[in-house]
Amino acid sequence: MDIQKIISDLVSKLTGNKDLIAKFTADPLKAIKDLLGIDLDPSQLGDVVKGVTGQLGDITGDAAKQAGGILSKLKSIFGRK
Incomplete structure (x- = not known):
């Protein structure tokens, strides 16, 4: 599975759409x-979320701040620290 393509596709769909970002x-x-x-799977999800959050930060700034806690939430869900 091409994680970079998934990240790119998600960023293009999320960019400028506050509802989808939420x-x-x-x-x-x-x-x-x-x-x-x-x-x-959980490992791929973490990579995708990190990549999307990083790229959204480059594009929107505030969206990345809002999404910044996603990775820590995922880690707690899957028992990682």
Whole structure:
């Protein structure tokens, strides 16, 4: 699975759309499945969320700040520290 392509596709769909960014922030796994129609395993999900959050920060600034806690939430969900 091409993680970079997934990140690129998500960033293009999320850019400038506060509603989609809010959905991604609240539940990244569901947002990815809804937007792209794919399921990811936890390790892939973490990589995608980190990449998307980083690129959104480059594009929107505030969106990345809002999404900044997503990775820590994911880590706690999957028992990582």
